[in-house]
Amino acid sequence: MSDVERLFRTYNTALVRYLTRRLGDRDWAEEVAQETFVRALRQETITNERAWLFAVATNLVRDEARKDARRRRHLSLLAEQERDNVVEPEATTLERAQEAGLARKAIDALAERDRLALLMREEGLDYSEIAEALDLSPGSVGTTLSRARRRLVESYEDLQRQRDTREKNAAS
Amino acid sequence: MQHPDEGMIHTWLDGELLAEEAAALEAHIAECPECAPAIAEARGLVAASSRIVSALDVVPRGVIPIAKPVSRAWYASTQFRAAAALFLVAGTSMLLMRGNNSRSAALNDKPLSVAADSREAPEATAQIPPTVPAPAAAESPAREPAQAPVQAPLRMPVQTLKTTSMPAATPGFVAPEAQSAKKSPTSPTNSSEPKRGIADSRSDEAADRVAEKRNLGRESFNGDVHLDHVVVTGVAVANESDLDLKIISIDSSGATRRTVLEASQGVRVTLVEDAAPGYAAKAMRSTGMPVAEAMRQSAASAPAPRVATTTSTPATPPTAPVQPPAANMVKSAHETRTIKWVDAASGRSYSLTGPLTVEQLEALKPRVKKLER
Numbered sequence: 001m002s003d004v005e006r007l008f009r010t011y012n013t014a015l016v017r018y019l020t021r022r023l024g025d026r027d028w029a030e031e032v033a034q035e036t037f038v039r040a041l042r043q044e045t046i047t048n049e050r051a052w053l054f055a056v057a058t059n060l061v062r063d064e065a066r067k068d069a070r071r072r073r074h075l076s077l078l079a080e081q082e083r084d085n086v087v088e089p090e091a092t093t094l095e096r097a098q099e100a101g102l103a104r105k106a107i108d109a110l111a112e113r114d115r116l117a118l119l120m121r122e123e124g125l126d127y128s129e130i131a132e133a134l135d136l137s138p139g140s141v142g143t144t145l146s147r148a149r150r151r152l153v154e155s156y157e158d159l160q161r162q163r164d165t166r167e168k169n170a171a172s
Numbered sequence: 173m174q175h176p177d178e179g180m181i182h183t184w185l186d187g188e189l190l191a192e193e194a195a196a197l198e199a200h201i202a203e204c205p206e207c208a209p210a211i212a213e214a215r216g217l218v219a220a221s222s223r224i225v226s227a228l229d230v231v232p233r234g235v236i237p238i239a240k241p242v243s244r245a246w247y248a249s250t251q252f253r254a255a256a257a258l259f260l261v262a263g264t265s266m267l268l269m270r271g272n273n274s275r276s277a278a279l280n281d282k283p284l285s286v287a288a289d290s291r292e293a294p295e296a297t298a299q300i301p302p303t304v305p306a307p308a309a310a311e312s313p314a315r316e317p318a319q320a321p322v323q324a325p326l327r328m329p330v331q332t333l334k335t336t337s338m339p340a341a342t343p344g345f346v347a348p349e350a351q352s353a354k355k356s357p358t359s360p361t362n363s364s365e366p367k368r369g370i371a372d373s374r375s376d377e378a379a380d381r382v383a384e385k386r387n388l389g390r391e392s393f394n395g396d397v398h399l400d401h402v403v404v405t406g407v408a409v410a411n412e413s414d415l416d417l418k419i420i421s422i423d424s425s426g427a428t429r430r431t432v433l434e435a436s437q438g439v440r441v442t443l444v445e446d447a448a449p450g451y452a453a454k455a456m457r458s459t460g461m462p463v464a465e466a467m468r469q470s471a472a473s474a475p476a477p478r479v480a481t482t483t484s485t486p487a488t489p490p491t492a493p494v495q496p497p498a499a500n501m502v503k504s505a506h507e508t509r510t511i512k513w514v515d516a517a518s519g520r521s522y523s524l525t526g527p528l529t530v531e532q533l534e535a536l537k538p539r540v541k542k543l544e545r
Contacts, residue, residue, distance in 0.1 A: 127188045
């Protein structure tokens, strides 16, 4: 029974981080992580633990997100605009906040499967785990990641360019 | 080999190519000038995407201003209300059938694929009696403004808790539930007196409404609600109430496990589980509980199987409470109380301690039990 304790200690941080990056909300991320471990308690044995945990967490997000998608998107956009409007005294803080905002927009521009695969990879899951968690063929994980990375970087650079143009216009 | 495509390059960069494939690729790119830019670009994309993803970690708490995003709104959704109304109709009509033979036709002309849906319906109907007021409150939107603030939010969690707990339970649980429902349809298994009175009067209103509904048939429901889906949605939605019970910490030593849970805002309870009753006393003392409290608990856990220190009905299967947890989550006293029980299946004894009344602790028990299952 110390099994779930071990699972918790081993994977909670990574799971919460993955979920935070996916959801953009740490409280929500922690709730989903909790629920994931509760479900783990009910399992007799889990063959591939990390893949299983990430799969369950992902499905929980999917179920919730489906219901609230529109509302959250709207509110996250509002929050994003708010963040942009905040005048920060410190240059570094502003820069980090701006980067976070751009990153958020860029990652939201990805297709869901691509996004999830990339976030899982960033948590150290190997291709077989990602394949299992997302129900993909192992051979397609590389292609999925390559596409995700390309689109992410391209979106991010586009957004950066747009912002730089805006700022330039505003300054002049 | 031919020029590797982007997917293969990334797979190689991620270290996921098989040894022979990797060797072949490396041999190729060592000699192929065309591939060099592709490899360089891929490396750049891997590094840049990693950096961008890390930037996502800078996220203030609660940046999206929805308090408790799911747990408040779910009962208000159209599908849930329709599901609740359906359970009400199904359950009440079955009750009426039991109580009055002349109405036996009622069940047959019900458009209930739910009733045919084996497990869900009988379990749901067994749960219906004590929660009749809740669906009654939910099913007519017109009444909601008056009732929602106080009653709908409070009673909804109870009903959904009951319906979710059933599918997870063994068939053995269904029988006692059905029996207790048969005996006294509107009296809950454990509750306080005043609440019971309200339940009685409301069930009459609900019964009348059911009679009307029967005549309306399916048109009474929202056009886009399909009965097949209703049950599943009800269960899926209800599971979210599990989110309310948050694990703060888990500690194991020997045969004892101690879990601290957050039952609601700022209210924490401790669940102690041990495989052998004798350990309970040791665990209690080592965690710094008042000795008197620890001794009381160890004494209580010594005797045999059913330690029902709180409920009025002995030998009760793990039933869901009548009283909605949310309603009672007001700290009526700052005293700490404990309830204990033994799980017949596993032989483990449990105790739940917290700054709540005994009824409130009992209300938590099924949610706690779900953790342990």
